[in-house]
Amino acid sequence: MNFNTTNSTFRQLLGNGLIYRVPPFQRDYSWTESEWDDLWQDILGLFEEEGETSHYMGYLVLQSSNSKQFDIIDGQQRITTFSIIILAALGHLNDLITSKLDPENNTKRKEQFQNSYIGYLDPVSLVSQPKLELNRHNNRFYQTYLVPLDKLPQRGLNVSEHQLRKAFGWFKNKIKIQVGNTADSGRKLATLVESLVDKLFFTVITVTDELNAFKVFETLNARGVRLSSTDLLKNYLFSVISTQDTHETELKSLEERWERIVDLLGSESFPEFLRVFWNSQNKLVRKSDLFKTIRKRIDTRDKAFSLLRDLDHCAAIYAALRDPQDPMWNKEEGESLEQLLMFSVRQPLSMLMACHVRYFEEDRKAFTQILRAVAVVSFRYNVICNLLPPEQEELYSEIACKVTEKSFSSPMEVVSSLREVYPNDSTFKTAFSTKEFRTTNSRNKKVVRYILFEIEKQKSGKDFDLSSSIYSLEHILPENPSPAWDEQKIESRQKQLSNIACSLWKIEFER
Numbered sequence: 001m002n003f004n005t006t007n008s009t010f011r012q013l014l015g016n017g018l019i020y021r022v023p024p025f026q027r028d029y030s031w032t033e034s035e036w037d038d039l040w041q042d043i044l045g046l047f048e049e050e051g052e053t054s055h056y057m058g059y060l061v062l063q064s065s066n067s068k069q070f071d072i073i074d075g076q077q078r079i080t081t082f083s084i085i086i087l088a089a090l091g092h093l094n095d096l097i098t099s100k101l102d103p104e105n106n107t108k109r110k111e112q113f114q115n116s117y118i119g120y121l122d123p124v125s126l127v128s129q130p131k132l133e134l135n136r137h138n139n140r141f142y143q144t145y146l147v148p149l150d151k152l153p154q155r156g157l158n159v160s161e162h163q164l165r166k167a168f169g170w171f172k173n174k175i176k177i178q179v180g181n182t183a184d185s186g187r188k189l190a191t192l193v194e195s196l197v198d199k200l201f202f203t204v205i206t207v208t209d210e211l212n213a214f215k216v217f218e219t220l221n222a223r224g225v226r227l228s229s230t231d232l233l234k235n236y237l238f239s240v241i242s243t244q245d246t247h248e249t250e251l252k253s254l255e256e257r258w259e260r261i262v263d264l265l266g267s268e269s270f271p272e273f274l275r276v277f278w279n280s281q282n283k284l285v286r287k288s289d290l291f292k293t294i295r296k297r298i299d300t301r302d303k304a305f306s307l308l309r310d311l312d313h314c315a316a317i318y319a320a321l322r323d324p325q326d327p328m329w330n331k332e333e334g335e336s337l338e339q340l341l342m343f344s345v346r347q348p349l350s351m352l353m354a355c356h357v358r359y360f361e362e363d364r365k366a367f368t369q370i371l372r373a374v375a376v377v378s379f380r381y382n383v384i385c386n387l388l389p390p391e392q393e394e395l396y397s398e399i400a401c402k403v404t405e406k407s408f409s410s411p412m413e414v415v416s417s418l419r420e421v422y423p424n425d426s427t428f429k430t431a432f433s434t435k436e437f438r439t440t441n442s443r444n445k446k447v448v449r450y451i452l453f454e455i456e457k458q459k460s461g462k463d464f465d466l467s468s469s470i471y472s473l474e475h476i477l478p479e480n481p482s483p484a485w486d487e488q489k490i491e492s493r494q495k496q497l498s499n500i501a502c503s504l505w506k507i508e509f510e511r
Helices: 010-014 033-045 076-098 103-118 139-146 159-179 185-199 210-222 229-241 248-265 270-281 287-297 301-321 331-343 349-359 364-384 389-404 412-421 425-434 442-460 487-504
Strands: 003-009 019-021 055-063 069-074 119-121 128-130 200-207
Touching (some): 003 010, 033 159, 069 076, 069 229, 103 119, 103 185, 229 270, 270 301, 270 349, 270 389, 301 349, 349 389, 364 425, 389 412, 442 487
Parallel strands (some): 055 200
Antiparallel strands (some): 055 069
């Protein structure tokens, strides 16, 4: 993988003649007062008597092919905000100059900070050669009003431009409170800025292309660091779509569609949805290969448009599959989905998505049967027998492709195809009679209650509320058996329960 990693201060990043660009279709500026205040408190903490000597700003992922110009793939909210802090400092220096408070020195300070961290500003045209370029929705406001410190408009701004304007005013006010409005304020402000650009540092990961960036995201996400692989995919798809002939209204419509998908799922759930969607229509792709596969297959405007339309349609299906309470489902379907959530089983989702698209409207009863069969298989295969999920996922993906390609003559062939991952009665009974759950784990406790409640309903013919706390399970099989429960009695009860379970969680395959 072609990338390098360094630790860099803000001075090293923007004080070195390099140029940074937020890709045109990267998400808009979205920080609010909550994030501004968190950052400002961290900044103030650096200057307390026993404060930290530096403050870590997290990962910054850049993409560059020439080591001179860099696309900000992840970290644009932080870089933009800190640039606004510098501009707010310049704005306060401007006010000091206007008030004739040490104007000569403050003019020099303003020019130095402008050239070092914002970019060269032509003194005649006031056109800047910026060190930072924002996305297509924010850059006009940033370059036209913020960089030259022009009067900021109040009207005719989009939501993110309003946030940029508010951020500038918020930080300018904080700086004014911090350094005051006296003849010595410019010197104090210069000391603050010069110290700050050396105290804030990033871990900078520089990659050569989108594929390497995506791999970095996957690696960091595996270590618990949340990054914007969703935005990276958006940038790629929109770069394929966007040409000189693409009309602005067309791009706006596409962006609204994209935001609708992300808002429905959440940016953190989108990568998983994308993989489920892709595997519902194509041969199984592992998480690490997904972006590479999409980039290889989706290489024209028509294909990118088609993918976005399909994603828009299937996002609601995925969200419903992850929500048993969604009004889309009837009682039986909701119960099956509730069980899949309880079992923490995700492998069937691609197949269920394909089956929903193919059968839900055409043959609702068949879809319900398929969903019930998947819940039974998941209970036997994953929960009780603890068999390997990868083999199961490959079969589900194969079935999904056949469903999408309309290779099955009837929906019941889908159920029949599950034989391969359906543990037979002998295997299931043996595993069930010796199965142990550590009920100190809340998920295990819920699964145990579910199992014993279902067995009780099977024996008594009565329905019970699984969530109710009034029912005790001790009479079925105590968690801490008394002396009256000898090993022979426990073993007998376990066999009895395994026989009931075998008939309860069962699929009758057509012969």
